[in-house]
Amino acid sequence: MTATTISMPNTAASTRPVGGSIVADTLVIARRNLTRVVRTPQLVFFQTAQPVMFVLLFRYVFGGAIAPAGFEGRYVDFLIPGILVQTSLFSGAGTAFGLAEDISKGIIDRFRSLPMARSAVLAGRVLADMVRTLFTTLLMVGVGMLVGFRFHNGFVNGVFAIALVMLFSFAFSWFFALTGLVVKNIESVEIASFTPIFPLTFAASTFVPVQGMPGWLQAFAKAQPISQVVNATRTLTQGVRPPTTQAAGRPTVYSLLWIAGLTVVFASLAIRKYQKVE
Amino acid sequence: MAAAMIEIRDIARSFGETQALAGVDVDVPAGSVVGLLGPNGAGKTTLVRILATLLLPDRGTASIDGVDVVRQPARARSYIGLAGQSAAVDETLTGRENLHMVGRLYGLPKAEATRRAHDVLERISLTDAADRPVRTYSGGMRRRLDLGASLVGRPKVLLLDEPTTGLDPRTRLDLWEFIRELVHEGATVLLTTQYLEEADELADRIVVIDHGLLIAEGTSDELKARLGGDVLVVSLRDPADLDRCAVILTGIAEAPQVDRRGGKVTVPIGDRVGVDVLAEAVRRIDSASIRAADMGIRRPSLDDVFLALTGHSAEEEQNGDDPGAAKPAGKSGRKHK
Numbered sequence: 319m320t321a322t323t324i325s326m327p328n329t330a331a332s333t334r335p336v337g338g339s340i341v342a343d344t345l346v347i348a349r350r351n352l353t354r355v356v357r358t359p360q361l362v363f364f365q366t367a368q369p370v371m372f373v374l375l376f377r378y379v380f381g382g383a384i385a386p387a388g389f390e391g392r393y394v395d396f397l398i399p400g401i402l403v404q405t406s407l408f409s410g411a412g413t414a415f416g417l418a419e420d421i422s423k424g425i426i427d428r429f430r431s432l433p434m435a436r437s438a439v440l441a442g443r444v445l446a447d448m449v450r451t452l453f454t455t456l457l458m459v460g461v462g463m464l465v466g467f468r469f470h471n472g473f474v475n476g477v478f479a480i481a482l483v484m485l486f487s488f489a490f491s492w493f494f495a496l497t498g499l500v501v502k503n504i505e506s507v508e509i510a511s512f513t514p515i516f517p518l519t520f521a522a523s524t525f526v527p528v529q530g531m532p533g534w535l536q537a538f539a540k541a542q543p544i545s546q547v548v549n550a551t552r553t554l555t556q557g558v559r560p561p562t563t564q565a566a567g568r569p570t571v572y573s574l575l576w577i578a579g580l581t582v583v584f585a586s587l588a589i590r591k592y593q594k595v596e
Numbered sequence: 597m598a599a600a601m602i603e604i605r606d607i608a609r610s611f612g613e614t615q616a617l618a619g620v621d622v623d624v625p626a627g628s629v630v631g632l633l634g635p636n637g638a639g640k641t642t643l644v645r646i647l648a649t650l651l652l653p654d655r656g657t658a659s660i661d662g663v664d665v666v667r668q669p670a671r672a673r674s675y676i677g678l679a680g681q682s683a684a685v686d687e688t689l690t691g692r693e694n695l696h697m698v699g700r701l702y703g704l705p706k707a708e709a710t711r712r713a714h715d716v717l718e719r720i721s722l723t724d725a726a727d728r729p730v731r732t733y734s735g736g737m738r739r740r741l742d743l744g745a746s747l748v749g750r751p752k753v754l755l756l757d758e759p760t761t762g763l764d765p766r767t768r769l770d771l772w773e774f775i776r777e778l779v780h781e782g783a784t785v786l787l788t789t790q791y792l793e794e795a796d797e798l799a800d801r802i803v804v805i806d807h808g809l810l811i812a813e814g815t816s817d818e819l820k821a822r823l824g825g826d827v828l829v830v831s832l833r834d835p836a837d838l839d840r841c842a843v844i845l846t847g848i849a850e851a852p853q854v855d856r857r858g859g860k861v862t863v864p865i866g867d868r869v870g871v872d873v874l875a876e877a878v879r880r881i882d883s884a885s886i887r888a889a890d891m892g893i894r895r896p897s898l899d900d901v902f903l904a905l906t907g908h909s910a911e912e913e914q915n916g917d918d919p920g921a922a923k924p925a926g927k928s929g930r931k932h933k
Contacts, residue, residue, distance in 0.1 A: 338670075338703060346700045354688040357729070424684030428745070431648040431683060433674035434701040 347442025417498030492584035607656035631799030677746030680757030736767035792898035
């Protein structure tokens with residue numbers, strides 16, 4: 319047999335353990351996903367155009383009619399923390415779409431037939447989407463400041479606020495990963511991701527104070543995670559307003575508990591589903 | 597010759613009610629090409645996906661160079677290169693980036709992945725297009741890149757799942773030439789195809805499967821010999837005459853086979869003399885007032901073999917898709933490109 323050609327078996331090159339390295343493979347996949355994002359700027363544009371419209375809509379159209387009860391301050395300072403949470407969640411839906419696209423095009427099969435760490439496909443997807451979401455979230459902070467939003471609680475707490483939003487987006491990205499793996503079909507995956515997220519985002523303290531909602535809805539809105547995270551983000555960026563009505567740490571602690579719970583549940587479901595995808 | 601590089605024993609797999617594979621044995625000796633021939637839905641893709649560790653069999657074993665694909669899937673993956681409809685390349689990345697990424701995922705260091713990507717690009721004649729996004733590639737270039745991706749890890753075996761389906765004839769010839777070169781260099785290949793010509797051209801041995809069962813196995817010549825010599829072929833002007841023609845040709849030699857797609861009736865002539873059979877057939881067809889477009893005695897093609905073995909043509913469309921693909925969106929998605 320001749321020995322100089324590519325097709326010849328030669329497994330001497332690889333020194334790493336069978337099954338691949340999770341860190342290296344995750345970075346390779348994340349890089350591939352980010353390259354795709356950078357090369358399809360129209361996608362990023364439309365993904366940022368939507369939250370910008372929400373900001374303008376609520377700041378200038380609805381904002382005048384909303385006087386948040388129990389919130390001492392301007393509506394724009396009430397609004398932007400909600401927008402940040404909404405933006406990071408909606409941006410996370412790209413995880414579902416990207417996975418469904420990769421499955422339907424056969425890319426996932428390629429990955430699954432390679433001697434790489436299997437979990438790296440999901441981890442790399444989530445990592446890349448976190449980077450993308452951080453970009454859109456910071457952009458929305460900028461847009462918010464253009465329309466009058468300010469951090470009133472110091473720089474460090476502001477950073478904590480962004481970190482909390484990102485952690486929440488991380489938790490939900492596993493939900494979206496699961497959605498993408500279950501739905502698989504590019505046409506239906508967007509509806510499947512937004513159907514639960516949309517009502518959850520609006521039946522919350524995201525844009526308006528929950529006190530204005532009917533009792534049954536108020537109970538739901540107060541209990542669900544988006545309100546907790548929005549409240550925590552609001553408190554971290556604005557301080558406690560008014561100081562007497564709300565303990566500063568509570569929404570943050572509840573948020574972190576929700577984040578931990580959602581991550582554990584949806585990450586394990588998504589990973590299990592990925593192992594079984596056929 | 598060493599033991600079989602790929603060893604498949606009694607592999608079965610069902611999808612719900614549909615039995616895609618009903619217990620199949622296949623051996624692929626090192627350095628040889630085995631062509632898995634069968635129509636859509638025969639179970640070819642299911643078998644490839646099981647070997648590629650993408651699918652678990654319900655029963656049976658399969659190993660690659662002694663490594664069980666079910667029990668040691670991680671090791672088995674480092675032995676295989678997969679191409680064709682079971683895997684894909686990324687359209688947003690360039691050809692070079694695709695190959696580099698695959699190299700990295702095989703565990704190669706960056707510099708080595710870069711070098712291999714370069715070598716493979718040269719090998720598949722894509723050097724000029726290497727830095728263009730794959731979505732600008734033609735169908736043939738895409739397939740070559742797809743094949744190239746399966747070469748980056750220098751696998752022990754290549755699994756080519758319908759590597760030329762949907763390509764125009766010229767591109768198909770190019771790809772055949774490339775696969776032949778790989779084989780010439782010692783690659784071990786399991787190739788699925790629904791084209792008899794492709795199996796005939798590329799494979800050392802052909803395994804014919806239909807409805808999840810192995811129905812024949814051998815070299816192209818052996819399979820043709822199973823028909824027992826030459827065949828009488830009668831092509832008809834009016835397909836409506838096919839059944840009538842088969843009836844009047846009954847008894848002339850062996851049982852006539854109707855190929856509806858080809859609009860012809862074929863009759864294996866066994867040990868009878870060709871000219872006698874032909875003369876008799878002309879008389880019978882003439883007196884039945886059936887209008888023939890063409891008649892003749894010829895060596896059997898693999899198509900005739902398939903027809904005789906299964907009762908239907910190899911390229912005839914079956915009801916339902918290959919359930920082994922198990923991803924309808926993906927299959928159509930790739931074929932529309």
